Amino acid sequence: xxxxxxxxxxxxxxxVWRLYxxxxxxxxxxxxxxxxxxxxxxxxxxxxxxxxxxxxxxxxLFSVILFPKIRWERWRYEVSEHEIEVQHGLFIVKRTxxxxxxxxxxxxxxxxxxxxxxxxxxxxxxxxxxxxxxxxHMEEADRLRGRISDLARVAEDDV
Amino acid sequence: xxxxxxxxxxxxxxxxxxxxxxxxxxxxxxxxxxxxxxKFTLDVTxxxxxxxxxxxxxxxxxxxxxxxxxxxxxxxxxxxxxNGELRVKYGLFVKxxxxxxxxxxxxxxxxxSVLHRLFKLVKVEVETAGSSDGEAEVxxxxxxxxxxxxxxxxxxxxxxxxxxxxxxxxxLETPTxxxxxxxxMSTKDxxxxxxxxxxxxxxxxxxxxLLSQLSDIIPYEKIYGELxxxxxxxxxxxxxxxxxxxxxxxxASVILTYIKYYSFKVVVQEENLIITRGLLEKKRVTxxxxxxxxxxxxxxxxxxxxxxxxxSVESAGSTSGEDSMVIFPLIKKRELEAPLQALFPHYEWQQxxxxxxxxxxxxxxxxxxxxxxxxxxxxxxxxxPWGALSIALIPLVILFGIWQHRTTAYAITNKQLVLRYRIVxxxxxxxxxxxxxxxxxxATYFKKRKEVxxxxxxxxxxxxxxxxxxxxxxxxxxxRIATWYHHAKALDRL
Numbered sequence: 327x328x329x330x331x332x333x334x335x336x337x338x339x340x341x342v343w344r345l346y347x348x349x350x351x352x353x354x355x356x357x358x359x360x361x362x363x364x365x366x367x368x369x370x371x372x373x374x375x376x377x378x379x380x381x382x383x384x385x386x387l388f389s390v391i392l393f394p395k396i397r398w399e400r401w402r403y404e405v406s407e408h409e410i411e412v413q414h415g416l417f418i419v420k421r422t423x424x425x426x427x428x429x430x431x432x433x434x435x436x437x438x439x440x441x442x443x444x445x446x447x448x449x450x451x452x453x454x455x456x457x458x459x460x461x462x463h464m465e466e467a468d469r470l471r472g473r474i475s476d477l478a479r480v481a482e483d484d485v
Numbered sequence: 486x487x488x489x490x491x492x493x494x495x496x497x498x499x500x501x502x503x504x505x506x507x508x509x510x511x512x513x514x515x516x517x518x519x520x521x522x523x524k525f526t527l528d529v530t531x532x533x534x535x536x537x538x539x540x541x542x543x544x545x546x547x548x549x550x551x552x553x554x555x556x557x558x559x560x561x562x563x564x565x566x567x568n569g570e571l572r573v574k575y576g577l578f579v580k581x582x583x584x585x586x587x588x589x590x591x592x593x594x595x596x597x598s599v600l601h602r603l604f605k606l607v608k609v610e611v612e613t614a615g616s617s618d619g620e621a622e623v624x625x626x627x628x629x630x631x632x633x634x635x636x637x638x639x640x641x642x643x644x645x646x647x648x649x650x651x652x653x654x655x656x657l658e659t660p661t662x663x664x665x666x667x668x669x670m671s672t673k674d675x676x677x678x679x680x681x682x683x684x685x686x687x688x689x690x691x692x693x694x695l696l697s698q699l700s701d702i703i704p705y706e707k708i709y710g711e712l713x714x715x716x717x718x719x720x721x722x723x724x725x726x727x728x729x730x731x732x733x734x735x736x737a738s739v740i741l742t743y744i745k746y747y748s749f750k751v752v753v754q755e756e757n758l759i760i761t762r763g764l765l766e767k768k769r770v771t772x773x774x775x776x777x778x779x780x781x782x783x784x785x786x787x788x789x790x791x792x793x794x795x796x797s798v799e800s801a802g803s804t805s806g807e808d809s810m811v812i813f814p815l816i817k818k819r820e821l822e823a824p825l826q827a828l829f830p831h832y833e834w835q836q837x838x839x840x841x842x843x844x845x846x847x848x849x850x851x852x853x854x855x856x857x858x859x860x861x862x863x864x865x866x867x868x869x870p871w872g873a874l875s876i877a878l879i880p881l882v883i884l885f886g887i888w889q890h891r892t893t894a895y896a897i898t899n900k901q902l903v904l905r906y907r908i909v910x911x912x913x914x915x916x917x918x919x920x921x922x923x924x925x926x927x928a929t930y931f932k933k934r935k936e937v938x939x940x941x942x943x944x945x946x947x948x949x950x951x952x953x954x955x956x957x958x959x960x961x962x963x964x965r966i967a968t969w970y971h972h973a974k975a976l977d978r979l
Contacts, residue, residue, distance in 0.1 A: 327648055384595050409971065418928065419927070419928050420926070420927045421925065421926045421967075422923055422924065422925040422969060423923060423924045423970055424922075424923045427919075428921075428923065452922040452923055452943070452945075453801070453950070454943040454944055454945045454946070454949075455922055455943045456558070457923070466815045468713050
């Protein structure tokens with residue numbers, strides 16, 4: 327087995343993913359509250375409460391605590407002269423190789439939350455696919471973007 | 486060359502264009518009419534009169550608008566040849582111009598719908614290497630045959646001039662190049678193709694969708710009541726009904742396939758594959774051989790039984806609506822090698838396949854139990870006792886999984902990868918290393934424990950790209966493919 331790709335993504339990425347989980351859970355809490363209210367109002371059976379708040383609990387457990395952690399631990403990437411390699415996944419671990427000659431363009435994107443933490447996503451497009459490395463330090467993302475586009479420019483190929 | 490005379494499309498283009506726009510509204514119109522048929526009336530005294538009138542008015546306005554916009558489009562659309570370029574301009578308020586150098590034109594695709602044929606016209610789609618987003622660069626809605634040939638002649642002239650300057654005079658006088666017929670479908674083949682087409686499932690779901698749409702007219706409750714009585718007479722009757730529905734679906738798919746592939750012909754002309762087909766609608770599609778990204782041999786179960794297969798290619802920037810294009814709709818697997826070898830000499834067609842390991846077998850059906858078991862439970866509970874028959878699904882699913890597992894294999898040579906897999910039809914996917922855009926290995930926790938991995942490759946095709954996946958290869962084998970692909974660049978240069 328060729329070794330795992332070297333670099334992990336920023337530790338702050340984990341925080342951001344937790345934040346996403348919290349936002350998602352907040353929405354669920356609002357929904358659960360509405361359902362609870364309706365249950366009381368229209369005298370629905372009481373297990374409706376249990377289901378609604380059970381889902382909220384599961385959401386806290388999984389999308390705030392567990393999943394971001396696993397995902398962050400798993401995320402690896404490496405950019406060498408000839409190819410980009412990424413590894414990610416929650417239950418299914420995926421490893422992808424993108425040869426430099428196949429890279430068409432590289433973008434960096436940054437939403438408000440990522441911006442607050444000084445992070446950015448980098449997306450690498452080939453003629454057929456797009457691959458995203460999430461939550462890199464903005465300087466690292468910019469550096470990587472420059473490096474990939476330099477390396478990709480070296481070789482032009484027929485498609 | 487300096488023929489700067491503006492040309493317009495023939496006036497019939499208006500009708501064709503308008504009908505095309507209107508056709509998009511046709512299905513909802515049809516359903517609406519059927520649903521409201523009983524209420525439809527032109528009797529002024531009736532309470533439904535005004536709503537009927539409103540409906541007619543509504544669709545009339547839509548039709549009128551389609552015609553109006555089509556006339557404007559036709560009025561403002563001009564094309565001409567200038568300076569070795571095909572130039573078009575169009576637009577009423579925002580004027581657009583597009584110049585395409587003839588030597589840059591990759592393909593000219595022709596399409597004749599029934600309407601086109603009525604007026605002896607043809608729709609021409611002009612594609613360049615850049616048109617990879619699923620849209621042709623220029624679409625000429627309707628042209629006379631002569632006008633279409635003129636464009637083709639100009640294109641050929643420009644390309645010839647580019648390649649051999651010395652022979653220009655000779656070339657100009659002999660603009661028709663050598664043409665070799667590659668594949669022609671006989672009526673017998675066409676009938677076999679049609680009768681073994683796999684479109685049945687699609688059709689059945691289509692019929693079901695239609696039936697549910699028509700629920701206003703068909704008294705389902707009554708039918709259901711009768712069905713319940715029927716059930717008393719025996720499951721046999723229900724089975725019979727199912728068989729009849731299948732037969733209708735099958736027949737429809739036979740007819741559709743027959744119409745689509747009627748007089749299918751492939752010719753090779755100057756590094757291009759030219760495919761013509763169609764009974765009511767005629768199509769002519771050009772595929773430049775050098776843009777072919779991968780080759781797919783598909784055998785659906787029926788055809789595999791009789792040793793037949795279908796060959797299609799994944800082509801970069803194919804804009805004809807289909808991502809992969811069929812080049813041989815029906816060909817004996819044994820007779821496949823010679824024509825493929827002739828078309829794609831740089832591929833290797835004899836392969837030593839390496840299969841998925843035996844211990845990976847259960848990965849092909851175990852996951853299905855997630856939906857099969859609850860389904861059986863539900864059926865048995867609600868439809869006792871007949872529902873319990875659904876327990877037969879378990880061996881079926883297992884057998885199906887084993888079948889898929891048996892098919893799964895890969896073969897690798899210096900420059901080429903072949904993946905073989907099955908969902909229902911057996912697919913053998915040939916791709917050269919430098920055509921693979923990216924590659925992914927995938928393993929769940931369970932697969933990791935058994936040391937197997939899935940391998941997916943992506944190639945460019947049409948607007949979205951195409952993928953091929955083999956499940957549960959030996960981890961070492963998956964790694965071998967990865968290593969082979971890792972050094973893509975070094976080997977590319979060979």
